[in-house]
Amino acid sequence: MTCSTGCKTQDHTSYAACLSDKAVKTFLASPSKGLDGSTQKRWDAELSAYRNARSEGIQPDGTTMRKVTEAVKASDKTGMAYGRDFNVATPMKAEAA
Ligand SMILES: [Zn+2]
Structure with missing residues (x-):
């Protein structure tokens, strides 16, 4: 055995x-820890989208799907690689009290 x-x-x-x-x-099978299959699947999708973007020279502001999608869309629009060839202006932030 x-x-x-x-x-x-x-x-x-x-x-x-x-x-x-x-x-x-x-x-x-550990949904109580937030480690269920769907969460893992989402991470995988985000990471592969991030890797794809990076392989094209794009450097997203983060690895979340939203950041990656924004960076890819901005790159498509301008024909340049976001993060490498250009970047959006950093939004104004409220000053820390
Ligand atoms: Zn076994």
Whole structure:
């Protein structure tokens, strides 16, 4: 038997495969920690959008989908790579009290 004692399927080819499979399932099934599959999926989408933008020379202000989309849109509009060739003016911020 190569599986760990807590394994439900008991069909893994190695003890390591069994443990890692169990770890992945545990990770994806932890909505109480905000680590459910959909959150992970959103992170993945944001990160891949961010990486795509960076590969085109664009440097978004952040890794969130909104920042990346803004940077890509601004680059499309101007034909230049946002963050590298140009940048938007920093918005005025209320001074700290
Ligand atoms: Zn197993």
